[in-house]
Amino acid sequence: MDVRQLAYNVVSLSMLGLGSIARNSTREVIYRYFLHIPRGQSGRNNNGEPAQNDNNNGEPAQNDNNTGCIMNSYTAHHRRVTHSLRGSTPAALRFALFWLSLLLMAGLSSQAFSADLQIRIGYLELIKERPPLLSNVLPEPEDSGLQGARLGLKDNNAGGRFLGQNFELLETRSQQLTELIEQARDWQNEGVELLLLNMDAEALLELAGQFSPDQVLLFNVGSAENALRRGQCLPNLLHTLPSRAMLTDALAQWMKAKRLTDWMLIEGARPEDKAYADSLRRSAKRFGAKIVEQKQWSFDTDLRRSAQREVPLFTQGEDYDAVLVADELGDFGEFLLYNTWLPRPVAGTQGLKPVAWHRVVEQWGAAQLQKRFDKLAGRWMNSHDYAAWAATRSIGEAVASSGTADALSVRRQLLSEQFQLAGFKGRKLSYRSWNGQLRQPIALVQPRALVSQSPQEGFLHPVTELDTLGFDHQESQCRDLLAAANH
Amino acid sequence: MKKITTRTLAPLLLSACLAQMGTAQASIAYVSNEKDDSLSLIDLDSLEVIETIDVGQRPRGITFSKDFSKLYICASDDDTVQIMDTTTHQIIGELPSGEDPEQFSLHPDNRRLYISNEDDALVTVVDAQDATVLAQIDVGVEPEGMAVSPRGDLAINTSETTSMLHWIDTETHELIHNTRVEQRPRHVEFNQDGSRFWASSEIGGTVAVIDVDSKEIIKTLRFEIKGVHPDKVQPVGVKLTDDGKYAFVALGPANHVAVVDAQSFEVLDYLLVGRRVWHMEFDSKQQLLLTTNGISGDVSVIDVDDLKVTKSIKVGRYPWGVAVKP
Numbered sequence: 001m002d003v004r005q006l007a008y009n010v011v012s013l014s015m016l017g018l019g020s021i022a023r024n025s026t027r028e029v030i031y032r033y034f035l036h037i038p039r040g041q042s043g044r045n046n047n048g049e050p051a052q053n054d055n056n057n058g059e060p061a062q063n064d065n066n067t068g069c070i071m072n073s074y075t076a077h078h079r080r081v082t083h084s085l086r087g088s089t090p091a092a093l094r095f096a097l098f099w100l101s102l103l104l105m106a107g108l109s110s111q112a113f114s115a116d117l118q119i120r121i122g123y124l125e126l127i128k129e130r131p132p133l134l135s136n137v138l139p140e141p142e143d144s145g146l147q148g149a150r151l152g153l154k155d156n157n158a159g160g161r162f163l164g165q166n167f168e169l170l171e172t173r174s175q176q177l178t179e180l181i182e183q184a185r186d187w188q189n190e191g192v193e194l195l196l197l198n199m200d201a202e203a204l205l206e207l208a209g210q211f212s213p214d215q216v217l218l219f220n221v222g223s224a225e226n227a228l229r230r231g232q233c234l235p236n237l238l239h240t241l242p243s244r245a246m247l248t249d250a251l252a253q254w255m256k257a258k259r260l261t262d263w264m265l266i267e268g269a270r271p272e273d274k275a276y277a278d279s280l281r282r283s284a285k286r287f288g289a290k291i292v293e294q295k296q297w298s299f300d301t302d303l304r305r306s307a308q309r310e311v312p313l314f315t316q317g318e319d320y321d322a323v324l325v326a327d328e329l330g331d332f333g334e335f336l337l338y339n340t341w342l343p344r345p346v347a348g349t350q351g352l353k354p355v356a357w358h359r360v361v362e363q364w365g366a367a368q369l370q371k372r373f374d375k376l377a378g379r380w381m382n383s384h385d386y387a388a389w390a391a392t393r394s395i396g397e398a399v400a401s402s403g404t405a406d407a408l409s410v411r412r413q414l415l416s417e418q419f420q421l422a423g424f425k426g427r428k429l430s431y432r433s434w435n436g437q438l439r440q441p442i443a444l445v446q447p448r449a450l451v452s453q454s455p456q457e458g459f460l461h462p463v464t465e466l467d468t469l470g471f472d473h474q475e476s477q478c479r480d481l482l483a484a485a486n487h
Numbered sequence: 488m489k490k491i492t493t494r495t496l497a498p499l500l501l502s503a504c505l506a507q508m509g510t511a512q513a514s515i516a517y518v519s520n521e522k523d524d525s526l527s528l529i530d531l532d533s534l535e536v537i538e539t540i541d542v543g544q545r546p547r548g549i550t551f552s553k554d555f556s557k558l559y560i561c562a563s564d565d566d567t568v569q570i571m572d573t574t575t576h577q578i579i580g581e582l583p584s585g586e587d588p589e590q591f592s593l594h595p596d597n598r599r600l601y602i603s604n605e606d607d608a609l610v611t612v613v614d615a616q617d618a619t620v621l622a623q624i625d626v627g628v629e630p631e632g633m634a635v636s637p638r639g640d641l642a643i644n645t646s647e648t649t650s651m652l653h654w655i656d657t658e659t660h661e662l663i664h665n666t667r668v669e670q671r672p673r674h675v676e677f678n679q680d681g682s683r684f685w686a687s688s689e690i691g692g693t694v695a696v697i698d699v700d701s702k703e704i705i706k707t708l709r710f711e712i713k714g715v716h717p718d719k720v721q722p723v724g725v726k727l728t729d730d731g732k733y734a735f736v737a738l739g740p741a742n743h744v745a746v747v748d749a750q751s752f753e754v755l756d757y758l759l760v761g762r763r764v765w766h767m768e769f770d771s772k773q774q775l776l777l778t779t780n781g782i783s784g785d786v787s788v789i790d791v792d793d794l795k796v797t798k799s800i801k802v803g804r805y806p807w808g809v810a811v812k813p
Contacts, residue, residue: 158608158628159649162665365647365671368629371606400650400667422648422670422690426740427718464718 116164119156119405120192121395123149123388124180124207125173125222126199133331145198145221146171147377148385151369152392154376156399163400169392177203181210188216193407196391198384201225201232208234213484217407219391221384226279229435229471233478235485236411238436240394241387244279246470247354250442250454251324251347252283253468257456260321260345261289266314266336267326268297276349277326287459292318297332311339324348351446354454357386358445366424390429390438394421408485415482426453432467435478439466514770514813516777517558518786519546520803526560527786527802529777531770531811534788534798540576543569548590548633549808552615553597558810559615561588561602568602568613573812582618585611590674592633592642594657601642601655603630610644610653612660622660626653632674638681641699645672645686652686652697664702669693674766676725678749685734687722694722694736696752706752708736715741724766728773728791735776735789737764744778744787746794758796760787771813779806 125145141147149169156167170192172183177199184195184207193216197204201223208218213236220228220239229243255261263284267277277294284291295317299310315323315336323340325348327333333350345352359370359380369389373381381389397420398413399405413419415436420428425441432439444452455465461472513532520527524546528538543562550559551573558571561584568582568591584591585604588611592601599621602611610630612622627649635642635657642655650672654664669691677684683705687694696706710720721739727749728734734747743757744764761780768777769791776789780799786806788798 155628155648159646159651162627162649162651162653162662163667365629368605368648372628397650397670420670420691422650428670428690428692465716 117405118166119399120168120170121392122187122192122195123169123171124184124195124197126177126180126203127173127175133329141379144382145384145388148388149196149392151373151376152389155393156396159400165399181207193217194395194410196221196388198222201228208237214408217411221387221391229437229476231477233435235481238414238431240390240438242356242442243437243470244276246442248279248283249469250354252287252289253454253456253459254444254452255289256287262292262321263289263324264293264317264320265291265324266295266297268331272328273326276328280324280326292320307335307339311336312341315341320344322347325350352444352451354442354444356383357381358443360445360450361443364424364426369424390423397421412485415485433480433482434473435471435476436481437470442469514811516809516811517549518779518802518806519549519808521545521547521805521807523803525803529800534800536800536802547807549810550593551810551812555812561591563587563589582613582615583620584613585609590631590633592635594635595637595639601633601635603633603644605629624655624660627651632672634675634677636677636681643675643684645675647671668695673723674725676727678727679729685725687725689721689723692717692720694725708752710738710745710754712741712743712757726767726769735767737767737778739763739765756794758789760796761785761799766808768809768811770811777809779809781805
């Protein structure tokens with residue numbers, strides 16, 4: 001019996017049961033028809049339309065806890081069903097239907113998992129300490145990244161069920177790296193070889209060092225650190241989050257195209273601010289911009305009250321075309337806009353911002369991805385979500401085309417020239433074979449609109465213009481991960 | 488403004504039509520303008536827009552009933568398929584299409600309409616005569632392309648994110664087969680006798696030609712245009728001439744239509760059209776091919792015999808679908 005034939009059996013089984021994730025969509029339609037839930041209301045938080053919130057980050061997920069170690073094996077049904085029962089339905093009816101659907105699922109779920117190939121993906125997140133910040137009015141969502149992985153899982157399963165492949169996501173989030181390492185070891189013993197890591201570079205390297213390269217395949221969905229792509233490459237580490245260099249190159253190309261080439265650079269005092277500023281300096285050199293003035297932000301006053309008085313004085317100096325800001329956590333950067341001594345645009349970590357993803361991206365079919373994410377998470381999709389989605393989908397595509405799911409064969413697939421991922425960015429995405437970075441266009445956004453997408457026209461490259469962003473082969477000391485995978 | 492034009496022009500046109508009764512009437516192309524919520528009507532003799540009609544929100548796929556008395560319109564953001572009377576241009580009804588209908592295909596029985604519901608990973612089958620839902624079929628993520636075989640026994644749906652072609656038995660409304668193709672399949676087109684179909688992969692940059700009986704991909708077409716990066720060659724619409732001679736493939740942001748020998752599968756030429764070309768339709772004699780160019784907001788006219796672009800016609804914003812009434 002060939003794979004496809006088996007797939008039909010699975011499909012027909014899932015037709016009977018309510019097990020398969022995609023069945024939920026049908027259920028949702030049915031609910032909507034019977035209960036007259038207005039369209040668009042079903043998958044959202046009770047707080048309503050995220051897009052109309054002034055809070056650009058939408059709502060943090062309701063059931064995520066910021067402390068301690070959280071473990072659960074996520075199956076999309078539960079969340080999805082609860083959501084589809086919200087809205088204008090009477091509470092009692094909602095309650096009854098909810099339990100009814102849970103009972104149905106419990107009874108039939110065994111059928112749902114009768115797939116030929118079970119692929120388990122681990123998600124490990126080191127929960128960050130958040131220092132007190134000045135721009136704290138609009139908090140970051142606490143489940144950045146995780147929700148993207150969940151959406152990627154749903155997308156994988158929607159296709160996987162036709163091929164007899166079932167994907168599962170195991171999730172562990174902790175403030176303790178040691179707990180995450182222990183978890184990764186346990187998983188690896190149980191045969192979980194594909195891991196998404198949402199953590200800083202240092203933690204990532206420490207965790208990666210626990211395994212030999214052929215044991216696990218790691219996806220960096222949390223660190224933009226340049227060193228991981230330039231010198232500290234690991235043969236089994238791929239990056240779906242753009243490096244800082246890709247972001248700042250994307251911005252520098254646009255600045256060059258707009259002839260805004262004299263920069264005042266303002267950087268914060270934190271190590272990540274310095275890293276972003278260094279990356280800006282590199283991009284300036286690369287694309288012919290000049291940093292005419294550099295300043296370190298060291299104020300300890302509350303700028304929310306005094307920006308109008310302090311910032312103009314602080315930004316006096318040589319004539320500049322633009323102010324470039326390196327303030328990754330958002331301490332002071334927001335207050336530079338409209339307060340600079342010369343009336344100039346602000347760009348970088350605030351103002352015009354290069355990102356992997358943002359809610360305002362809607363071209364190239366992105367509107368559909370945004371809608372699906374919104375339905376699942378009840379908030380806007382951000383760059384970390386996109387990176388986790390892209391990592392999960394990469395696994396899905398590799399397994400769908402090869403039918404194998406071990407770490408080494410997935411790695412070979414992803415690094416091969418044939419690999420392509422449709423990532424809603426207007427062109428196919430692939431991995432750089434020298435450092436494992438996912439090539440991708442970078443969006444330049446302001447809070448309510450897409451301004452541009454880099455690479456800009458005219459920045460040429462012998463292979464692909466996407467490689468004008470970040471570390472090209474010659475600039476990276478890392479060498480041929482594909483050859484390493486095929487050793 | 489548009490409304491006024493329609494209302495004032497309609498009686499005039501009607502009387503003009505009546506006056507011309509007995510003489511040959513020009514055929515008319517209907518073009519859906521996705522971002523204007525309207526249809527542009529092009530007279531295929533004069534090749535000019537003669538009327539603009541307001542319809543539901545975000546009109547995309549459009550298709551005629553087999554007798555051309557009705558036009559079905561996917562009004563995606565209204566979650567409905569509208570039915571327009573083609574003599575009065577009034578919306579005379581709606582079909583329960585499911586959410587976000589994008590593309591559809593009418594069965595040769597002139598009743599069953601197969602509709603892709605992009606947001607719900609479903610294909611909805613509607614009886615267009617009594618407006619009832621006959622079936623809903625689970626498919627992959629973001630179903631889009633939809634075609635029913637001229638033989639009537641098979642419908643093919645493409646799911647963009649799952650990169651699959653789903654084979655639907657039109658008797659049982661069950662999936663009988665799935666074919667994985669390159670990334671983001673957008674459109675399916677059967678040949679005249681239903682023995683083969685062509686499926687485009689937008690991000691993959693390829694078109695697969697598939698044999699219906701063996702269910703095998705017999706050819707994967709690739710395209711190469713001088714001066715255009717391969718990543719920007721993104722095939723969407725496909726049209727085949729009835730004589731089996733040519734296939735035309737719209738290449739999206741590459742702004743070209745590829746002309747392919749439908750027998751040898753050799754790419755014969757690339758014709759420069761407007762920006763972001765997606766869908767196409769022949770006039771009834773297959774002498775002209777019209778293309779919808781989303782970004783430039785126009786329709787290019789290709790002379791099928793000469794394989795030359797002869798004209799471009801300004802329509803509304805983001806023209807998407809096109810259908811021709813003889």
